[in-house]
Amino acid sequence: GVATKSTEDKQPSRPRNAAGTREQLLKAAAPLFARNGYEATTVSQIAQAAGFSANLVTRYFGGKEGLFLAAMETRLNLDSTLPGSIDSLGQRLADRIVDRWERQGDADPLLALLRSASSRPAALGDFLEKEATGPLTEALMSWGFSDHQAVDTANAIQSFIVGTVVTRRMLNTGAVAAATGPQLRGWLADVLQRLVDEGAAADSPRLPLK
Numbered sequence: 001g002v003a004t005k006s007t008e009d010k011q012p013s014r015p016r017n018a019a020g021t022r023e024q025l026l027k028a029a030a031p032l033f034a035r036n037g038y039e040a041t042t043v044s045q046i047a048q049a050a051g052f053s054a055n056l057v058t059r060y061f062g063g064k065e066g067l068f069l070a071a072m073e074t075r076l077n078l079d080s081t082l083p084g085s086i087d088s089l090g091q092r093l094a095d096r097i098v099d100r101w102e103r104q105g106d107a108d109p110l111l112a113l114l115r116s117a118s119s120r121p122a123a124l125g126d127f128l129e130k131e132a133t134g135p136l137t138e139a140l141m142s143w144g145f146s147d148h149q150a151v152d153t154a155n156a157i158q159s160f161i162v163g164t165v166v167t168r169r170m171l172n173t174g175a176v177a178a179a180t181g182p183q184l185r186g187w188l189a190d191v192l193q194r195l196v197d198e199g200a201a202a203d204s205p206r207l208p209l210k
Contacts, residue, residue: 022060024050029071030107037115038068068116072109072123076100076131082139086200090193094185097161101169102181111169114162132158140196146203153199157192164188 028050032041043064047054061067081096082089101108113124136154141147167176168184179187 018060021052021056025052025057025060025067026071029067030109030112033068033071033112033116034107034109035111035115037112037119038064039116039119043067068112068120069123072113072127076135078131078135078139082135086143086196087193089196090191091185091189093157093161093192094188097164097188098181098185108169110165114166114170128158128162132161140199143200144203145199149199149203152202153195156195156199160191160195 025046029041029046032045032049041064043054043057046064046067047057057063057067061070076096078093078096081092084092110127113120113127117124133151133154136157137150140150140153145153164176167174168179171177176184176187
């Protein structure tokens with residue numbers, strides 16, 4: 001009993017329960033996956049960062065892949081951003097994106113998904129469909145976009161956002177990487193709104209958007 005607990009709970013302050021151990025492993029895994037990607041991150045690194053033995057990764061997640069998938073279960077929560085005027089959708093999306101970057105920092109699961117795309121492409125595709133293009137497409141259709149144009153516009157927005165993430169947070173080059181928070185919000189809002197407006201124009205004169 002005591003020996004088992006001391007192995008699982010090397011630090012006195014750590015919770016001695018499954019939920020607490022699981023949470024600590026997830027918390028340790030997220031920044032490692034985000035910084036190094038799936039292939040370059042080892043179970044030993046994660047366990048060491050969490051302060052636990054490596055066998056607990058297998059016990060609670062079945063192995064590295066299970067832990068990766070659990071760590072990637074994140075929400076963009078666009079549902080709370082989309083309602084409102086379509087004329088200010090670009091600004092709302094920009095604020096959501098930058099707020100999330102500032103909150104998540106180096107542990108952002110989207111970074112992990114992008115850095116792991118070569119070995120785990122389905123994980124990135126599923127995430128983007130569920131959290132980005134899906135909700136965006138539905139919202140654009142509710143504003144009167146045709147099915148086809150809603151999908152095209154949502155995909156354009158998604159591609160732009162992913163490209164911005166890669167440029168600013170992975171490559172860290174150019175004006176996008178050097179921009180301050182307010183500058184980035186303004187630039188993102190302008191480009192995102194332009195994509196929305198161009199999508200609406202492609203469907204006009206059918207759309208009574210104003």
